[in-house]
Amino acid sequence: MITEKIDSEVLDVAGPNLKVVSTNSVGYDHVDLNELRKRKILFGYTPNVLTDATAELTALLVLAAARRMREGICAVENGEWKKWSPVWLLGTQLTNKTVGIVGLGRIGAATAHRLKPFLGANGKIIYTANSDKQAATELGATRVKFDMLIREADVICICCSLNNQTREMFDYDVFKVMKKNVILVNTARGPIIQQDDLIRALSEGLLGSVGLDVTTPEPLDPDHPLLKFSNVTVIPHLGSATLETRTTMGNLAVENVLAGVRGQPLPSPLEL
Numbered sequence: 001m002i003t004e005k006i007d008s009e010v011l012d013v014a015g016p017n018l019k020v021v022s023t024n025s026v027g028y029d030h031v032d033l034n035e036l037r038k039r040k041i042l043f044g045y046t047p048n049v050l051t052d053a054t055a056e057l058t059a060l061l062v063l064a065a066a067r068r069m070r071e072g073i074c075a076v077e078n079g080e081w082k083k084w085s086p087v088w089l090l091g092t093q094l095t096n097k098t099v100g101i102v103g104l105g106r107i108g109a110a111t112a113h114r115l116k117p118f119l120g121a122n123g124k125i126i127y128t129a130n131s132d133k134q135a136a137t138e139l140g141a142t143r144v145k146f147d148m149l150i151r152e153a154d155v156i157c158i159c160c161s162l163n164n165q166t167r168e169m170f171d172y173d174v175f176k177v178m179k180k181n182v183i184l185v186n187t188a189r190g191p192i193i194q195q196d197d198l199i200r201a202l203s204e205g206l207l208g209s210v211g212l213d214v215t216t217p218e219p220l221d222p223d224h225p226l227l228k229f230s231n232v233t234v235i236p237h238l239g240s241a242t243l244e245t246r247t248t249m250g251n252l253a254v255e256n257v258l259a260g261v262r263g264q265p266l267p268s269p270l271e272l
């Protein structure tokens, strides 16, 4: 599971008979791949099967952030819903907006496909980082430099993996140049955002609305300062959490293990 760190200490304890490591996830930042490579241990993971569920949840967070869903729900629950008002809880809509996808891989592209119909004829999709060229063409998406994406996008979806290049890629300097009403959604990994900087940017009113499925740490303490901002929606790492997807992921993870111990090719390997 993503909650278990697989490092040399674990591998030493497992001993020389260990043939295969299988993670029930698409992300593998919790696994020391160099150690696996050195020890000739096979590695399986679960890409593709969770793309739809995660993209769906990313689109959900974008819409929830844009339409102030959390504030609306809280208002109803707290008895603040007195009467309909033309100027209460006004959000923004996606029509004509520019969506910036950071990491147009499997999940990034599937997210962009889901958001595209909301943008209308004058909306735009821009992207940066590891790109699926065919998906970009199908989407009519434009590749831009990261510096440009953060300045131009009305909606930013973080869909890249966590690695040395992306760790804390979103820091105060980045937040400072974003549009003031930007919608920022992260369904990838918490540490891609420098979270203390995010809190500073939010306290200074630099950001419009934020949706996070991932945080640092996980779980987030219920008293965490991030939860005090009414324009921040946090959900507990639910990207792939549908019954269909988790069933398929679990089966694939088990098939990777079984193939590994039987000395057969893994159905879903990561080549090390």
Ligand SMILES: O=CC(=O)O
Pocket: 002, 024, 025, 026, 027, 028, 050, 239, 240
């Ligand atoms: O975060 C979940 C995953 O990597 O599958």
